[in-house]
Amino acid sequence: MKNDPSKGGWFERFMHWAEGEDPGQDQESADDPARAEFIEYLEYLDAHEHMEFGAYRLMRYRERTAKGMPPQEMTGHSGHGGGAVVTRRSFPVKGRRPGTLRTMVRLYRILSVGVAGVLAATLLSVALSMPGFGDPEAPGMNQVAGRYLEDGVEETGAVNAVAGMILDYRAFDTFGESTVLFAAAMSTVLLLRSEKRKREREEPGDLILIRMGQIILPAVMMFGIYVVVNGHLSPGGGFSGGTVLGCGLILSGLVLGREEMEHLLPPRRLTGLTVGCLLAYGLMKGYSFFTGANHVGWDVPRGTPGNMFSAGFILPLNLCVGVIVACTMYTFYTLFTDREG
């Protein structure tokens, strides 16, 4: 039964065509009901100018040559030579039967727009009766925010209240987010890893890119390091500076070419850096868990707010988070430029 498509339904016919084994088989059973529904599906695809790369075009080509029709129908939408649009007139229409497939698809579309519209209407009617935007008496501005703003500088030593909040009061949440970053990077490595080492050798960029890169790249890296290190004094921090550093690494990957960057940052070193910084973050912030809420008498020295070396552990934590984010961004870039698949 596996190799005999004339006994199966329309689905086997489709797979038969997609594999391209025997294009002339359909001439025998012209009024098979399974074939009728299959033809209706093809009509539906044609009528909505449904196109994708590869298999569908191959199937249409084989089917059309089996019928003896000319193999290619081009209309005005040809685009860059890759967009052959099949219109309704090119296919022999066997009467306009309203089949179930077409009504189901139409019903799905109407329902989906309806669901999105109903959700939007409900949320809009709620949004008009929410507490006003910018109201100082809003319920969101409660004693938690007041405590962070008033006592933040003495308790954490950080002038930037947001950095003090995410790296001192709520540092465990930031640890979770860094773990999510790491998990996503490792999943991408699993999916796109190329074991055959048959990569196309990427040459370094051309002359304009190299010259402009030599001018811009030091500025970008300096800015990234500045944003990371000054996280507790001015806007910025680990996440912002980490993404800027990651963009700088990607730019240097484009300018220097693949070989040089492999010498500088092989994949094992990237993974080692990420894992090391994640563990260092966990150990540093875990001292609260190890020593309890009152920190057993030994407190992290806070320094004077406004200096760079102040705010306890926030500077090392910012550095760890910055390195994690930068290495994750660069890992994504290296995985996507393998040109193997």
Added chain:
Amino acid sequence: MAELVIQQRFYIGAILLFSIGLATLFLHPNLIKKIIGLNLMDTSVFLFLAAMGYVDGGSAPIIVHGGEQVYINPVPGGLVLTGIVVAVSTTALFLALTCRLYRRYNSLNLDIILMKAKGEKEKKND
């Protein structure tokens, strides 16, 4: 009514963007469009959250000593800051999945991919 709409402009904008993203996710069978729809939903929720922390006449929460100053609420801003970077990594994961799906089924259309997968499963069960 009109001035209520103007006062709550950020919330209304965020809800409109969210529903546009959701409709995109439902309607387009192309995988890249679905990923763009997911990103639209992500950023609209960030806009909604951060707009809830704004206080009229407030300034950025960099605390300088001296003077009575009104600061905005720092709590939603901290939530959104990590959220943006997590959204990037989930987008990268979705794109990696799309590349693998294309390599296997040679199509970017979700209907065709599902049909081929169902056919392979039926062929295997025979």
Added chain:
Amino acid sequence: MTALEILLLLFLVFCALAAVLTRHLVASVIIFMSYSSVMAILWLLLESPDLAITEAAVGAGVTSLLFFLALRKINGLKGVDEDEK
């Protein structure tokens, strides 16, 4: 300031609609880049400079770059994809 914010929000909604309704995949990603940049300006108007730096680096930088690289990997940079809507 209110008028500027309303103008930028309308531009955001317009950009989102345009990114969704375009058939050309590369054009869709470029419009998404401009959507991210306008979003970064909106963060600045909401007095959150951390979010502005992060969104500018992430949206118009890493996300769009990953989209282009993925499109190149599946050879979709030149073709016009024609959807139903």
